Amino acid sequence: MAQVSIRKVVKAYEGGVQAVKxxxxxxxDHEFVVLVGPSGCGKSTTLRMIAGLEEITAGEIAIxxxxxxxxxxxxxxxxxxxxxxxxxxxxxxFENMAFGLxxxxxxxxxxxxxxxxxxxxxxxxxxxxxxxxxxxxxxxQRVAMGRAIVRDPKVFLFDEPLSNLDAxxxxxxxxxxxxxxxxxxxxxxxxxxxxxxxxxxxxxVVVMNHGVIEQVGPPQELYHRPAxxxxxxxxxxxxxxxxxxxxxxxxxxxxxxxxxxxxxxxxADRTQRYAAMAGKDVLFGIRPEHLTEPKNLDRxxxxxxxxxxxxxxxxGMETLVHLRMQGAEICSRIDPTTPAEPGRKxxxxxxxxxxxxxxxxxxxxx
Amino acid sequence: MAEGTSLALPRNDVPEGASLKRFARRRSTxxxxxxxxxxxxxxxxxxxxxxxxIWLSTLNRRMTQFIGLGNFEILLDSETFRMVIFQSIFFAxxxxxxxxxxxxxxxxxxxxxxxxxxxxxxxxxLVPWVIPPALSTLGWWWMFEPxxxxxxxxxxxxxxxxxxxxxxxxxxRISVIIVNVWYGAPFFMIxxxxxxxxxxxxxxxxxxxxxxxxxxxxxxxxxxxxRNIISITVLFSLIVTFANYDIVRVLTxxxxxxxxHVFASYAFxxxxxxxxxxxxxxxxxxxxxxxxxxxxxxLRGVNRRSREEM
Amino acid sequence: MSATTSNRALPGIYHKAxxxxxxxxxxxxxxxxxxxxxxxxxxxxxxxxxxxxxxTSAEIADLSGTPWWVRNPTLxxxxxxxxxxxxxxxxxxxxxxxxxxxxxxxxxxxxxxxxLARMRxxxxxxxxxGVFLTYLVPDTLLFIPLYQIVGGLGxxxxxxxxxxxxxxxxxxxxxxxxxGYFASIPKELDEAALIDGANWTQMLTKIFIPVALPGIIAxxxxxxxxxxxxxxxxxxxxxxxxxxxxxxGVVSQLIRGDTFAWGQLMAGALLAALPPVIxxxxxxxxxxxxxxxxxxxx
Numbered sequence: 001m002a003q004v005s006i007r008k009v010v011k012a013y014e015g016g017v018q019a020v021k022x023x024x025x026x027x028x029d030h031e032f033v034v035l036v037g038p039s040g041c042g043k044s045t046t047l048r049m050i051a052g053l054e055e056i057t058a059g060e061i062a063i064x065x066x067x068x069x070x071x072x073x074x075x076x077x078x079x080x081x082x083x084x085x086x087x088x089x090x091x092x093x094f095e096n097m098a099f100g101l102x103x104x105x106x107x108x109x110x111x112x113x114x115x116x117x118x119x120x121x122x123x124x125x126x127x128x129x130x131x132x133x134x135x136x137x138x139x140x141q142r143v144a145m146g147r148a149i150v151r152d153p154k155v156f157l158f159d160e161p162l163s164n165l166d167a168x169x170x171x172x173x174x175x176x177x178x179x180x181x182x183x184x185x186x187x188x189x190x191x192x193x194x195x196x197x198x199x200x201x202x203x204x205v206v207v208m209n210h211g212v213i214e215q216v217g218p219p220q221e222l223y224h225r226p227a228x229x230x231x232x233x234x235x236x237x238x239x240x241x242x243x244x245x246x247x248x249x250x251x252x253x254x255x256x257x258x259x260x261x262x263x264x265x266x267x268a269d270r271t272q273r274y275a276a277m278a279g280k281d282v283l284f285g286i287r288p289e290h291l292t293e294p295k296n297l298d299r300x301x302x303x304x305x306x307x308x309x310x311x312x313x314x315x316g317m318e319t320l321v322h323l324r325m326q327g328a329e330i331c332s333r334i335d336p337t338t339p340a341e342p343g344r345k346x347x348x349x350x351x352x353x354x355x356x357x358x359x360x361x362x363x364x365x366x
Numbered sequence: 367m368a369e370g371t372s373l374a375l376p377r378n379d380v381p382e383g384a385s386l387k388r389f390a391r392r393r394s395t396x397x398x399x400x401x402x403x404x405x406x407x408x409x410x411x412x413x414x415x416x417x418x419x420i421w422l423s424t425l426n427r428r429m430t431q432f433i434g435l436g437n438f439e440i441l442l443d444s445e446t447f448r449m450v451i452f453q454s455i456f457f458a459x460x461x462x463x464x465x466x467x468x469x470x471x472x473x474x475x476x477x478x479x480x481x482x483x484x485x486x487x488x489x490x491x492l493v494p495w496v497i498p499p500a501l502s503t504l505g506w507w508w509m510f511e512p513x514x515x516x517x518x519x520x521x522x523x524x525x526x527x528x529x530x531x532x533x534x535x536x537x538x539r540i541s542v543i544i545v546n547v548w549y550g551a552p553f554f555m556i557x558x559x560x561x562x563x564x565x566x567x568x569x570x571x572x573x574x575x576x577x578x579x580x581x582x583x584x585x586x587x588x589x590x591x592x593r594n595i596i597s598i599t600v601l602f603s604l605i606v607t608f609a610n611y612d613i614v615r616v617l618t619x620x621x622x623x624x625x626x627h628v629f630a631s632y633a634f635x636x637x638x639x640x641x642x643x644x645x646x647x648x649x650x651x652x653x654x655x656x657x658x659x660x661x662x663x664x665l666r667g668v669n670r671r672s673r674e675e676m
Numbered sequence: 677m678s679a680t681t682s683n684r685a686l687p688g689i690y691h692k693a694x695x696x697x698x699x700x701x702x703x704x705x706x707x708x709x710x711x712x713x714x715x716x717x718x719x720x721x722x723x724x725x726x727x728x729x730x731x732t733s734a735e736i737a738d739l740s741g742t743p744w745w746v747r748n749p750t751l752x753x754x755x756x757x758x759x760x761x762x763x764x765x766x767x768x769x770x771x772x773x774x775x776x777x778x779x780x781x782x783x784x785x786x787x788x789x790x791x792l793a794r795m796r797x798x799x800x801x802x803x804x805x806g807v808f809l810t811y812l813v814p815d816t817l818l819f820i821p822l823y824q825i826v827g828g829l830g831x832x833x834x835x836x837x838x839x840x841x842x843x844x845x846x847x848x849x850x851x852x853x854x855x856g857y858f859a860s861i862p863k864e865l866d867e868a869a870l871i872d873g874a875n876w877t878q879m880l881t882k883i884f885i886p887v888a889l890p891g892i893i894a895x896x897x898x899x900x901x902x903x904x905x906x907x908x909x910x911x912x913x914x915x916x917x918x919x920x921x922x923x924x925g926v927v928s929q930l931i932r933g934d935t936f937a938w939g940q941l942m943a944g945a946l947l948a949a950l951p952p953v954i955x956x957x958x959x960x961x962x963x964x965x966x967x968x969x970x971x972x973x974x
Contacts, residue, residue: 100576397795404788415821498905509872609814
């Protein structure tokens with residue numbers, strides 16, 4: 001079995017700086033978990049602690065049920081794919097992939113079998129005799145993955161493997177990685193700062209910030225029900241709009257007062273959830289995709305109001321409209337055929353079924 | 367940097383019809399002029415003397431007659447000179463091997479330290495290289511001096527009998543090697559340390575995850591990555607050690623009985639002290655073939671390195 | 677790229693995983709022991725030279741105690757040297773020759789390196805290779821013919837002869853270092869300067885020299901150290917003490933007859949060795965950069 005358990009793990013450096021401030025995470029066998037977050041959030045440090053490349057200051061990490069705190073990397077039965085590939089420049093692709101097995105004195109036929117198999121999965125069979133410097137970035141990354149597959153380890157660790165590739169190649173390789181996982185099914189821990197990679201690859205996403213875990217869950221859950229302001233603003237591109245607002249008690253219903261005199265009615269099924277914030281200042285959150293041109297007007301909880309666009313960004317399949325509201329800049333996504341121009345008031349429809357209220361003090365999404 | 371040789375400078379400051387001026391302003395001309403002093407040094411102070419040395423070596427003692435390879439024949443006939451050849455090779459090879467090993471070991475030890483501490487150790491260990499060799503050899507000479515030898519005093523503490531450092535031919539040769547290794551090992555250490563630092567950390571991490579022990583990491587990652595620097599440094603040191611003069615001159619002056627002479631010191635003795643310039647030139651030239659072969663390998667190594675920059 | 681990975685100041689892998697703790701400890705212990713032994717060996721001779729230099733002749737001759745300690749320290753040896761006009765003459769000669777040679781070498785090298793690194797002209801590749809090859813030609817190969825040539829020019833027994841010949845020791849390597857530094861400056865700087873209206877002289881003085889300053893400092897230190905320590909040429913060319921620089925002066929002249937004034941000899945050697953050591957102590961990083969530049973920027 002190849003679960004990974006992270007229990008109350010802390011990573012502190014000389015001088016007291018804490019990169020990881022006590023995190024707990026249970027990763028199931030065969031699961032693809034993505035650690036995502038901005039630079040310095042502790043995701044790479046956590047990965048390296050799982051690998052054994054960083055000392056664990058406190059807490060314990062267990063792989064396959066066995067605590068590995070004091071076990072060197074080579075005995076943890078893991079494989080890692082690095083951002084800079086870390087291929088041995090003086091060895092051929094075959095030798096690079098075979099290195100781990102050669103060190104452990106596997107028989108030659110077994111090595112050849114495994115390398116050929118991995119090369120087939122990754123479609124690099126024609127490259128086996130080349131040296132790394134004769135390969136492109138994408139090919140090198142595949143070789144790095146091949147080196148990991150060949151080892152048949154309990155866990156795959158990926159440290160921002162796609163950051164060095166250009167945008168188009170990144171999209172391609174993302175799919176490759178997903179396919180490999182579906183074929184080989186090894187437990188995978190994947191680190192990235194790109195939330196798109198996280199959303200598309202993960203069974204579960206772990207959002208980290210400043211050394212703590214903000215939220216863990218399947219991508220859809222993080223998208224629809226973010227737990228904190230940070231997660232709400234991090235997941236989804238373009239990011240969620242946050243508008244300073246005030247919750248008021250109206251005649252039997254809650255209302256949200258936005259700047260510029262816009263007043264929205266809280267959907268009935270949420271009145272109880274937000275009741276405690278009546279009379280308080282909050283942040284009103286709504287994603288650009290839920291601020292559209294007037295459509296679906298027969299549905300409940302659609303609010304209409306007028307705002308003035310400042311900048312239009314035609315994307316082809318939609319147009320991003322940046323609107324000015326007093327105290328906030330809002331982004332909305334409208335159908336490209338809707339007539340809109342900067343300076344002329346535009347009618348937008350807000351789908352309040354997807355609204356969020358955030359307590360600015362605690363940062364929690366209610 | 368890669369523009370053609372006939373690029374003229376901005377046209378607005380070239381008067382019309384001044385073709386000579388235009389020629390003078392051409393980038394290639396300016397560039398050429400800038401290298402003239404260098405070519406003067408190389409041509410006049412290196413190439414010309416080298417050719418002149420070849421000519422000199424074919425003359426007789428008073429430089430009045432051409433005697434062809436006469437000087438070389440006389441030298442090869444002389445037992446002393448044959449010993450000089452042996453001594454030079456023995457000295458160069460032994461010293462370079464020791465310097466390379468010690469330098470590599472020390473570089474590795476330094477590399478283990480946290481970066482902050484490395485600096486002061488590195489500073490201390492490089493001191494032998496910084497002191498002019500003629501002067502530090504004076505210190506060694508004093509330490510080896512038979513009546514007062516401080517080294518023998520230390521040996522006496524361990525009940526080891528006093529060593530005739532400069533009196534016995536073999537011990538004298540070993541003394542010369544000791545001084546040269548003391549002087550040169552720090553250089554190897556510095557070069558190898560720089561090479562060690564240039565191996566990407568992630569390769570070691572990947573190797574550790576792949577299952578390598580420290581010895582295996584050394585063998586499969588460190589040494590292959592350093593191979594080029596190791597060979598360039600060794601070859602370069604071979605040239606310099608082979609042509610060494612300072613240490614032998616100050617420590618033993620070739621003695622006892624000319625049994626520690628190397629090419630350079632013997633050439634000095636024969637050419638300048640004894641006044642036989644052509645023969646002295648011949649002695650020096652003996653170094654040339656070996657140095658040329660080594661230089662060829664150095665050049666090849668350096669070129670390969672710059673091509674290999676990934 | 678990933679700011680998280682590049683911002684870590686990682687020491688060796690031996691410092692990270694707790695599971696490697698015992699391996700790491702053993703490695704650190706071996707390292708410290710080796711380095712302490714090495715430091716003792718490397719520093720013992722200069723230290724002993726210093727100890728001798730502050731002993732009286734009587735104490736040196738007295739073989740009863742340990743030679744590795746000073747009982748009655750004295751500065752007499754140093755005083756004697758500083759007041760000895762011949763010794764100060766050595767010092768002056770060294771200073772004069774070194775300063776002139778360094779200036780001359782840097783002028784030649786910087787100019788040539790700039791041309792070779794950034795301006796393509798016919799034969800530049802050959803010349804650059806030639807420079808490197810010249811560096812491999814040792815002074816002991818050339819000193820006999822140069823003895824003749826310099827004699828022919830009437831410059832034997834003169835510091836001017838040294839100034840003429842020392843550049844063979846310094847110019848090739850200095851040029852080589854500078855070529856590396858100049859070549860590593862991005863081409864876009866030239867182009868921006870050209871658009872801004874600079875000519876080649878202005879580009880050299882206002883842009884390249886300031887940007888390549890570390891390389892220039894390293895090369896200057898190298899030229900200084902080599903000139904100061906030169907021994908072969910002075911030994912061959914100069915026989916009158918008044919023209920001798922320190923290296924040959926201390927070795928040959930501080931010995932009177934059969935009795936060596938060891939205290940003064942050591943004091944003289946240390947005083948002569950002082951300038952390069954001072955330069956090293958204060959500019960150690962440039963010093964080392966100069967050494968390794970040949971290989972890493974090769």
